[in-house]
Amino acid sequence: MQQSIFIVLDGIDGSGTSTHSKLLAGFLSLKGLKTYSTQEPSNSDIGKLLRTYLKNDKIPASTDALLFAADRVLHYNNDIKEKLEKGYTVISDRYLESSIAYQSSQSENISVEWVLDLNKFAGKPDLTIILDIDPKMSLARKQHKVLDKYEETTLLDKVRQVYLNRAKDEGYFVIYTDDIIEIVQSRIQNIVIEKLVQKGIQFKK
Numbered sequence: 194m195q196q197s198i199f200i201v202l203d204g205i206d207g208s209g210t211s212t213h214s215k216l217l218a219g220f221l222s223l224k225g226l227k228t229y230s231t232q233e234p235s236n237s238d239i240g241k242l243l244r245t246y247l248k249n250d251k252i253p254a255s256t257d258a259l260l261f262a263a264d265r266v267l268h269y270n271n272d273i274k275e276k277l278e279k280g281y282t283v284i285s286d287r288y289l290e291s292s293i294a295y296q297s298s299q300s301e302n303i304s305v306e307w308v309l310d311l312n313k314f315a316g317k318p319d320l321t322i323i324l325d326i327d328p329k330m331s332l333a334r335k336q337h338k339v340l341d342k343y344e345e346t347t348l349l350d351k352v353r354q355v356y357l358n359r360a361k362d363e364g365y366f367v368i369y370t371d372d373i374i375e376i377v378q379s380r381i382q383n384i385v386i387e388k389l390v391q392k393g394i395q396f397k398k
């Protein structure tokens with residue numbers, strides 16, 4: 194019986210993926226599951242390079258797409274896969290859908306198909322939940338911070354649309370996050386619990 198599960202929370206900047214990943218990890222630990230939290234860009238050298246490139250608008254969108262895919266393949270094969278094999282519940286704050294939404298929104302020459310192809314060596318999550326918010330609301334929350342190059346409304350409107358289209362095509366759950374944090378988190382928890390039950394994963398009731 195499978196005792197591990199790979200969960201991804203994804204969505205536009207400011208949609209709450211980091212906050213809700215942390216809360217979800219705490220909840221699943223209380224349910225008695227061995228939980229491993231991770232994020233993308235990852236902590237690898239490629240991930241660190243990407244964090245500097247996020248502040249640099251001279252980097253071609255295709256270079257970003259290639260590097261995010263390289264980071265992801267490494268992240269999956271040298272980290273996530275190992276944890277899953279040891280029976281951990283893995284929660285990743287962002288994964289493949291970030292590349293599809295952000296990189297394909299940046300250039301007409303970057304198709305969803307190409308991004309999917311680049312990422313074909315990265316394992317698939319068991320559950321992807323898209324956190325959705327209006328970019329005007331999400332960027333308002335970040336006003337005090339130095340913003341990354343993708344953090345502007347016109348681009349994020351496009352990125353959001355790709356997330357929503359993908360969710361429709363792939364059957365991902367979409368949760369609107371401009372609401373009381375506990376309510377949003379409990380919606381996420383309900384979806385995860387349903388998936389655990391479906392997969393026959395045992396947890397404390």
Ligand code: TYD
Nearest residue numbers: 206233234261287288291292295296341343
């Ligand atoms: P984010 O996850 O918001 O990290 P932080 O909270 O530290 O700012 O920032 C990561 C940024 O990287 C975000 O703007 C989305 C972008 N990104 C991509 O464009 N493609 C990807 O494949 C990933 C994983 C992230």
